[in-house]
Amino acid sequence: MKIFDKIRWMLTFSIAMAITVGCESILEVEPESSVSESQFWNSEADANAGVAGIYDAMQGAYSRRYFLWGEMRSDNFDAFGSAENPESLELTSNNLTDQRSSYSSWGDFYQMILRANLAIENIPSIVGGNTDPLLGQAYALRAFVYFDLIRAYGDVPLYLDLISGVNDDIFRSKTSGTEIMNNVVIPDMLKAEELIPIPKDRFRFSLSSVYCLQAEVYMHLGEYALAKEALDKLEALGEFSLVTSPEAFHSLFRREPERSGISTPQETGPELIFSIVFNQDEEPGDGAIYSLFWPGVPSYVVSNELEEKWIETFPIDSASWVAKYPDYTPSTVDEETGATIYGDYHRYLQLIESIKDIGDRRYGKYNLSNYPGSEDDVDIVVYRYAGMLLLKAEAELQMGNSEEAVNLVNRVRSARDLPGISLADYQTTEELHDAILDERQFELLAEGKRWWDLIRTNKAVEIMGPINGQTSETLLFPIWFKHLVDNENLTQTPGY
Incomplete structure (x- = not known):
């Protein structure tokens, strides 16, 4: 309950x-x-x-x-x-x-x-x-x-x-x-x-979620110093940390019905700050996540543009990966063959519907089993620690603290078993800003943040114009x- x-x-x-x-x-x-x-x-x-x-x-x-x-x-x-x-x-x-x-x-x-x-x-x-x-x-x-x-x-x-x-x-x-x-x-x-x-309460507004709200409001207004101040207060609470395994990442979001036989923890983890909570016993059929992201015949599928960007950023074949990241080998291996699994396994490969082609694939952040949508009571994750770290990276960058922005991105990359970024890789502040926004896109897919990111950074027309006018x-x-x-x-x- x-x-x-x-x-x-x-x-x-x-x-x-x-x-x-x-x-x-x-x-x-x-x-x-x-x-x-x-x-x-x-x-x-x-x-x-x-x-x-x-x-x-x-x-x-x-x-x-x-x-x-x-x-x-x-x-x-x-x-x-x-x-x-x-x-x-x-x-x-x-x-x-x-x-x-x-x-x-x-x-x-x-x-x-x-x-x-x-x-x-x-x-x-x-x-x-x-x-x-x-x-x-x-x-x-x-x-x-x-x-x-x-x-x-x-x-x-x-x-x-x-x-x-x-x-x-x-x-x-x-x-x-x-x-x-x-x-x-x-x-x-x-x-x-x-x-x-x-300081924290995942089911109600607490100090931590108030700081997150303040940070999003101030970032929307371009008040970067105030956003950073709110996020500094969030970090000072010392209540949250990043998960570091694929299983723990999925457990932050996943909720399957009992008959699915899933034995791993669900909707739990040290990154969760505030969620809108649903309960099948109280509001049967009120949840909407399953019907949006994992129904038998989906209305929405992960876009070609995003999957291509993801694979370009984190190649999924060994030759392309080694060419791009010669000094980093992911730790995830195939349980049957023992071979290294290349790519963004935590956030992409373990969650994308692999049996279908790009452009037709569902995203299983919340569900990987099929069941009637009327049984959906998956929580909406509103604020999460990784998302706040990447928001802080943006604030630091806008205030001229590029090195700290890179450090914050790399904290998330390290937790996801991915190679870090280097300030030397970006010729301009705008290029680094785009990289941070891409990282937020990968990290927060299906968490209701991307459109607002495009709006507050004035990139909606630039990004969406070529796609849909x-x-x-x-x-x-x-x-x-x-x-x-x-x-x-x-x-x-x-x-x-």
């Missing part, structure tokens, strides 16, 4: 929340509870249940969209030709439409925001108990979701107050993304740091047409 077994928050029994944002309309009326708000927010247990409700909403908001937004528009994946899935064709070909709610609707995110607002409004009035960490989590979660809304849509409606009835100011126009970033996201994440004392006019996502119908104060995202 995972995190919410005993504290699962049910709106219909725990708190009166008359207005919420749903998938079918910008705002929908939910049935009022028999427990009034004043009766609910009275104890630490109530605060704990209220914050659990934000995480519960987070599962619904992010289960599929986390990857549709952060992964599938990038050069990591292509639409599988025989699947004929409109969603995958639209995302990978840069033909997004406001008719596709799977990537253009924001209702579930505002559900999460309104629950966070409830907690932020009511927790400070609770007398007794240790509620500061819970309040800090509410601030962190609100910062997290508004940051993603800004990255996806640019300008969005802002709700910081409580919505209690249909006569409230429900149908709002957009607020500038810059204003929300400066007045909500940054203050909220700093407040979270102030209130949360817990990506232009600067359509870097954001369209707003679902029903939101525009329901709220006449909204305007469509520019470019759509």
